Amino acid sequence: MKIARIDIEGTARVGIVDADRVQPLTGGTDVVDVLAATPADRVQLVEEARDGAPLLLSETRLLAPVQPRTLRDFLTFEEHLEGSLPLLGAKEPHPAWYEAPHFYFTNTNAVVGPDDPVAVPPGCRMLDFELExxxxxxxxxxxxxxxxxxxHIAGYTMFNDWSARDLQGAARPAGLGPVKGxxxxxxxxxxxxxxDELADRRRGGLLALDMHAEINGVPVPGGGDTSANMAWSFEEMVAFASRGADLLPGDVLGSGTCGAGCLLEHWARTGIEEPPPLRPGDVVTLVVEGIGSMSTRIVPGVEPVALGKARVGQRRRARPW
Structure with a gap:
């Protein structure tokens, strides 16, 4: 089953995609309820919640399929890690990477859907995509x-971890993560x-889905990758994320960028910005076998509001040490 969220007259509704049509469900149906149901109960829920005739998918605005409470992004593709090292100021992966599937939390307020444009963030000159x-x-x-x-895994979707590489690099020395990047x-x-729809695409305990990206209809050099190259399975990632923490329906866990799944790797390996950073008017398309494709247009952003430098030399309180 393909579960979507669609816009009908300004209201978000759950829709079930079948080929070139999407079947709206009643307004009271929540995508989290559909995700939480067992496969058998899900079919019954959908049958009982059908609302009107199916719509043409090509004429329907798709929203982000879920608004997650939490969005964790992992780094499970070793090729992507190795390819990014030169621009990260390192010669080889840190030993800690091999010990556990580490992740960071990213901004759930910034979730965008497949039919939403992405604006160049303020001050960014090196905009990049990341295929996950x-x-x-x-x-x-x-x-x-x-x-x-x-x-506990209801299903899978595509994740584009948009990245402002210059803003990310500027914050790295502070040791607080990617920040505005x-x-x-x-x-x-x-x-x-x-x-259940992807159960026959598993190889050696991992999903094996071919993945590639295109810019303005042209495949990004490198030939893409397969999710079979992940260093940890999603089940292992979920287990790690759940240590001492509650995972809830609708939470999303990203695989991390696949090999050749971003521009940063090409810049790092060749020493030149080719393909060039994304600019307004560019269209980035992600393609994942068994899921589909998602195209996003880049639009102009705004200039950053100027801020002063840090206030230094402030008075210190008297301390007992």
């Missing part, structure tokens, strides 16, 4: 094993494909 696969949680869980985690847009879509 993402799991969507369907059942709450805490302190899960990888085996139990499988029952990742704060402006997180693309999800075009819909959620339920886990």
């Amino acid at each position: 696969l993402a799991a969507v949680i369907g059942r709450p869980g805490r302190d899960l094993t990888p085996e139990r985690a499988a029952d 990742k704060d402006f847009a997180n693309g999800l879509g075009p819909w959620i494909v339920t886990a």
